[in-house]
Amino acid sequence: MATLNVERENMVSSTDIVRNFSKMLDKSKETPVFIMRNNDIEGIIMDIEEYEMLLEKIEYLENQLEDAYIMKELKERKERFDIKDAVKEDEVMDLLD
Incomplete structure (x- = not known):
């Protein structure tokens, strides 16, 4: 802190x-x-304007943190991805019918 x-x-x-x-x-x-x-x-x-500015900064930083987490997760998933585990298009279409 x-x-x-x-x-x-x-x-x-x-x-x-x-x-x-x-x-x-x-x-x-x-x-x-x-x-x-x-x-x-x-x-x-x-001052209320200063308070609102702080809230905006917090929201911005939270969004940056969330974006960084998502990008890290995507990178790790790409590294672990194996095409043999992918669902085939016809299997997806069968599920939609």
Whole structure:
């Protein structure tokens, strides 16, 4: 898992969030705001456009991973393929009738 590197100025207590929500929401347009409770990061407020961009990146990377898996599987199947194991065209046609 990636290490979270957060600047102190972007860390606020949950109490500050409650007291200054509108201000913190405005700040989140510039940079993510990390919400602290009991000296641990418990949450984050971030700009919706940045959040949507992250979701798009995740989807793109998941697709790349899936494509790589499919290509690897196809390559392995091609290497193991033996023509004598193939189904003949007339056998397929018989199944369709």
